[in-house]
Amino acid sequence: MTDSVLSSPLRDRIDMLRDPRLLRRALPAVSLAAILIAIFLINDRAMSYRGLDLMLKYAVPIAFATIAQMFILTVNDLDLSIGAFVGLVACIAGTWLVDQPVLCVLILAGCVASYAAVGALIHVRRLPSIVVTLGMSFVWLGIAVILMPTPGGTVPEWLKGLMSWKPPLIPFPIVACAAIALVAHVLLMESSYGAVLRGAGGNATAIDRAGWSLLRIRMSMYALAGFFGVLSGLSLIGLTTSPDAHIADRYTLLSIAGVILGGGEFVGGRVSPIGAVIGAVTLTLTGSFLIFMRISPDWQIGAQGAVLIVVLALRALIKLREGR
Amino acid sequence: MLHATEKIVSLSGMTKSFGAVRALAKVDLTVGVGECLGLVGHNGAGKSTLINLLAGTLAPDGGEIRISGQAQPAGYGVRRASALGIRCVFQELSLCPNLSVAENTRIYHKSLRGWGWRGSAAELIRRGLDEIFPGHGISPHATVGDLPIGDRQMVEIARAFTVTDSPTRLVILDEPTSSLDAVAGKQLLTYVRKLVAEGGSCLLTSHLLGDILDYCDRVVVMKDGGVVADRPAVEFDRESLVAAMGNVVSDARIKAHARVTAQRGAMPVVVKAVPKLQADQAALVAHKGEIIGLAGLAGHGQTRLLLQIFEAAGQTRADTNAAGPVALVAGDRQNDGVLHLWSIARNISVRSMRSLVNMGLIDGAAEAALASKWRERIRIRTPDIDNNILSLSGGNQQKVLFARALGSDAGIILMDDPMRGVDVGTKLEVYELIRAEAEAGRTFIWYTTEIEELNNCDHVYVMRDGQIVADIARAELTEEKVLQASFREGAQT
């Protein structure tokens, strides 16, 4: 083998590091660090195993929902039903998971399948995803309301136990979020079919011409979203005592914000699973930050909006520098 | 049979209609093993349709496709074509901009999977690029969307030649040199000859007749959905090829039309622009009524300079001034020009909306009058001006974009290589119109990648690396001078 052949992959790696876009890629992590540091400065007790565990508890279901949204965004669609869907999963699990676990799993599998069917409908009839998922949000919510008109239901102990598990050294939410990010990253960014899936968001015609089925791709993405939505619902009821239909209404907007915060773009298949999880964690922490600051809870959602704007402003600044 | 050699492809009786329009009528076509076949014809002659049928992206209405002698069943599609070793580089880029070069290679090759697929894909495409375009400088891990268009086209071409599980037997190159500069274009065609010499086959379409004549073994000429000539390339020359395509007038007539212009500088300056990257103070200067040519290799800052002038319309800035309204004729019709939901009429009137306003509302009658006037003047071939713009062929869509600019109040018209992929007949009509409008006092700044077109210009600027590197008056213009300026290495002046 000649010298040039050996050195060229190395050269490419170095070129990548010199890329000015690196800063933009690091932005989600930087903003998470900034929020964490701010919290620690205000309240040093937060920087403990217990503090982190408490602050990040709800990051797990939000991270699952954000990854679900990310799959949909990859193929240039938008899911306005994920919040209602997570709520439905919570109600289904709260109704049957304890008494009839097998039935419950079958029903949840059916939910994932219907997500894939929605993807198929959108693809085959070329429908705008916003409208179809909007309609689906009514459907999910309606079924959930029929199942559970008032908050109630039971949560299996093993699920509660899992969600409040205290592993040594690192708090559970961090372990869980890292695992979610890793799994999603391997699925979408590292696997060879993942490249095809992302390609469909970048240039669907090219993928079609290369002989891939766009229908199958869209259905896969929706099924993955449904699957992560189910995981979001299950992890959510592990944290609460009584599930209800409206438990995750805010997840729709939160999940979109999380993906964008994590460096995902709205069109063109440019997404980042690791970034999305970081975005979800950042949004979760914003709430805790306000509590530590003793700011009225009225401003909690406003603060999430503000964080989103600040990060996007930073991204715009970096892009401006790239342009030069 | 005329050609006794073995055939990689033989199509017989291919028929295809789109609605009422018959795109192909019983076309026969063969490509031999070890042959480079040139396919030429006007826009709408049926070349693209034929290529799509062969590549499997369209299904024929009738006819038989034989690959290596085997008749293909009705389900012939992209997958089958690909498995049989037929690869197609389409006119519009078919890469995913959000993926890396290596990932785009993986999309093309189903067998690139499992552990280490990324490394194999990178190695595969690197070898392909090195072989066809030595010195390309493209990293396999670069994101395609971040690459300049010329590089993207190179990746696309190199990818079509890469081989994994099924060998590449026939490569279809549909206008491959349209986004490449002259050096890369030459590298590609040289590589094609090498491949053909080794027993591969190639089907090439190009509007650059020189490429067809110099690099193809045989030329098939299409017209109105049928084949009108099929002869060895050596039996053609430029004139006879153009004649075969059905054009009475050839490009050569352009030269006879060279304008006799007044002394440069007798008229007021209407545009002055220093490119952003210009190291010295050299500027593009246009006087009223002039046709200014912008030349150089593709992607060397010409379009950027045009946009710079466009944005400065009616203003005097430090580096740019443009006296009065400016209109631009886009060359990239799909991305920069056509408003695809609108009628031909609305596509023409959009630039002039503000002058059509009467009592706060757009005057419908005036709008229709404007559109029909330009339909006559520029001869847009359509039964109804209210038809959708996409009902027109590419050349006629381009005419609509000209009508949009020329029908406006703009005294300065910028043209961003507008003749890309336009047939010779349309070109000649438009050249004449441009000259007439310039006589009437309009100023044109015309970026073109075809050196012949510069013969229409009164003054030519050559750009390289974002800078103006030569400033050539009409009288001194030669092809050699333009090429020399385009390729000169930096450092010395």
Add this chain to the structure above:
Amino acid sequence: MRALAARIGNKPWLLSFAGALAVWLATILFTEGKGGGQIITAALAFSTFTVIVGIGQMFVITTGPGNVDLSIPSTIALAGGVAMKIMGGQDGLIWLGLLACIGAGLAVGTFNYILIRLLKIPPIIATLSSSLIVMSVAISYGRGLQIKPPPSFADFTTAQVAGVPMLSLCAILFAMIMAVILERTVYGRATLAIGQNMRAAHLAGVKVERTRCITYLMSAAFAGLCGALLAGFSGGNALNMGEEYLLATIAVVVIGGTSVAGGRANVPGIWGAALFLYLLVTMLNTYGASAGVRLVLTGLIIIAMITLAGGDKPSR
């Protein structure tokens, strides 16, 4: 005959009116003709609000993919609160309250546009973030208190002429004006051009940024106005007053025949779709459906309508 079919084909919004009519007939079939008039009156009254904000949303969506105004519900909540607080229950201050609610809308619209322009982010994200902030402002400003509207204002918003609400007549006139603006003004044409291809529109001399700015200001101003009217109509402002309008505006725009891909819009369809959606819920109520069933059927029918109307067909 074929010409007729082609005409209907060119007017997908007729479908929404046909749907509204069908649902109404199904309802009065059940009640055996009783209350058909009242149902129409109520449908007109409630649809008015959806139409006002829906038209703003329609212009936004028409400017192209990714353009959706998600801040409409918070703007309605904020402007309703502002208007009621300023009117303070006094007839003399109605005009000031109306100015203030439109002003509040314009302020939100300006903020939205600044975000879109300066941060160069997709409008859907810009309006999402601003909606979160606006909602916090509304919560903090109103302290959750409900203020009653001045009597004349309440009368005006609920007045009827021969069974037709006054407000609906105004909204029909308003829709007609907006239809003319869409098709016959430079602004309207610019909106349609941008929605097809922003870059091409810019190169064709369309003032892209001015048009987008007007569009976002307009949408927010309409939401502001709607907030005040809604507060007047329902006897006082409430924070969750605008909640349903996020989904409702998107639904009426799409069912009404406007393309989500941008560049194609339709004003009459907004009315048809708004009536359809309201009558649909009425029908389900009449048939005695529970809240859950109502939601499920509403969702399924929205999907059925859009599937029937077809998505973005290739324009060839």
